[in-house]
């Protein structure tokens with residue numbers, strides 16, 4: 001074959017963009033290559049950050065001015081990333097409660113997700129440059145973070161465990177986003193042969209289950225379900241899947257029990273099903289998760305994960321607290337600080353802020369009170385107010401807290417530890 005003169009490839013290296021980010025060791029792509037001569041290059045060496053590899057090109061039988069080549073991409077070592085992304089990709093659930101809650105959290109953290117067109121699956125975040133938001137089904141959020149197509153995302157922990165299949169490529173950055181709280185559990189009928197069955201061990205011990213007549217479990221969680229039932233000694237089990245309304249299956253006679261999410265328990269109850277002791281597989285809520293390799297190898301990805309984590313932490317920590325400001329009687333700031341630290345259970349973050357309150361008495365300006373500012377968990381507000389009053393407090397003002405930024409978030413420290421492991 002004649003050696004071809006210099007050739008230009010449409011789109012250059014970026015022209016290799018492909019739906020799959022990881023190409024198999026030898027894959028054929030139909031690429032339009034613009035060759036000045038129409039003669040194929042037998043082999044072109046390509047160098048990318050992930051190593052060098054070869055393009056072997058063959059002219060298709062019908063040669064035209066823009067010939068169609070079959071390109072064999074192969075190279076030494078591991079499969080190659082076809083595209084080197086410079087953008088940072090964040091995946092958010094595209095529908096349902098998780099979509100609403102994730103967007104709500106982003107908004108509360110002053111991260112404005114802007115979709116240019118409501119029918120598009122991509123958006124940007126005005127506060128985070130170079131970040132692309134991709135809206136995906138929850139299962140795909142996990143799959144795409146796992147295979148590196150996306151760098152990070154928000155999803156339910158149940159989905160992360162089911163579709164992540166314990167992959168080491170996934171790393172949880174924030175494990176408690178405080179929405180989507182539920183648990184994955186076995187639900188069995190509260191009537192018939194199950195009426196007196198109240199625990200997982202009782203269910204496993206039922207003599208009914210044989211190879212020919214296994215326990216039939218319907219679930220959307222076959223990976224977790226199989227592992228869980230095997231671990232708990234179930235020998236004869238048949239798992240089947242359905243997309244929704246699993247609670248109807250036992251009454252229809254198509255399953256003996258279900259493995260599904262439970263939150264308030266209403267759906268189980270209204271379908272004459274019950275939970276059993278030992279039947280909970282895992283607790284779940286929204287989590288912020290990332291691709292481990294992307295965090296380790298791309299500093300810009302780690303920086304964005306860090307910033308988002310800080311915003312989430314600051315907001316979520318604050319959302320459980322109130323700011324309380326009170327005027328305290330006392331002879332000095334030290335005396336008031338002493339009372340707050342020793343006579344109440346609410347010292348504030350590092351300690352109370354104490355400042356003099358000036359009043360006018362008989363034409364003279366004097367300090368009669370000291371104002372203190374502390375933060376108090378919402379659930380303990382009334383208790384705190386009672387303690388402050390007892391310690392000489394009056395004029396107590398309470399307002400919601402928006403953010404608490406600490407020196408460094410403990411979760412970020414933990415993330416760095418986990419990345420080293």
Ligand SMILES: Nc1ncnc2c1ncn2[C@@H]1O[C@H](COP(=O)(O)OP(=O)(O)OP(=O)(O)O)[C@@H](O)[C@H]1O
Pocket residue numbers: 095096097098138155156157158159179180181182261262263264284285286
């Ligand atoms: N009842 C619930 N209460 C709280 N969180 C839930 C509940 N059901 C599901 N979730 C959480 O929401 C995630 C998405 O649930 P699901 O796929 O059922 O979507 P959805 O929001 O219910 O929308 P739809 O079922 O209408 O498609 C689950 O993976 C889980 O983390």
Ligand SMILES: O=P(O)(O)OC[C@H]1O[C@H](OP(=O)(O)OP(=O)(O)O)[C@H](O)[C@@H]1O
Pocket residue numbers: 243244245246247260261262263264265266267268
């Ligand atoms: O304990 P509860 O508060 O009743 O919630 C549990 C129900 O919530 C989820 O269903 P969802 O409402 O998402 O309907 P789906 O089956 O259409 O997903 C889950 O699959 C249960 O059916």
Ligand SMILES: [Mg+2]
Pocket residue numbers: none
């Ligand atoms: Mg649902």
